[in-house]
């Protein structure tokens with residue numbers, strides 16, 4: 115059902131702890147056609163009023179997902195999720211994920227990298243929240259890889275030695291064939307730039 119009106123009026127009519135899920139993409143205060151750009155403090159106060167009402171209506175097993183982007187002020191960016199985060203935690207909610215939505219379209223910035231992402235911050239009211247991972251699970255990137263934690267103290271090259279010994283032997287042959295010191299240094303820098311363990 116669609117309610118074409120002010121969300122605060124709708125929320126006022128909703129009983130306490132009766133909603134399982136709240137998902138919203140509220141105004142970002144960037145002067146879109148549907149909004150008047152406000153002082154950041156005024157925007158935050160408005161959002162806080164809506165968030166508190168949503169928290170009141172949320173069931174103990176429920177979740178709130180708040181999707182926002184960046185507010186731009188004189189060229190400086192303010193990630194709105196970071197300024198809204200305390201409103202949720204002060205209301206007693208716990209954050210479960212900060213999901214990054216990355217996209218390829220949008221304005222082209224010339225004095226900074228273009229902001230091609232927004233965030234969805236997901237909060238729950240209690241620890242007994244509903245979450246069904248199986249229907250949305252994605253396949254493991256390295257199926258069958260186990261005991262990652264056992265090797266977490268290793269750096270990238272050591273990880274390679276343990277997990278890809280055949281590749282490591284090949285690499286050693288290459289190292290032996292060229293200037294060993296140069297090769298080791300460049301290999302290490304490649305590994306440190308791309309390897310999860312080195313980062």
Ligand SMILES: C[S@@+](CC[C@H](N)C(=O)[O-])C[C@H]1O[C@@H](n2cnc3c(N)ncnc32)[C@H](O)[C@@H]1O
Nearest residue numbers: 118119120121122138139140141142146148149
């Ligand atoms: C960032 S846009 C989200 C658009 C929506 N996700 C979509 O895909 O169409 C914010 C929306 O919030 C609506 N809005 C702003 N203030 C509102 C209020 N007090 N109550 C209800 N909706 C409001 C605006 O009209 C706008 O459509």
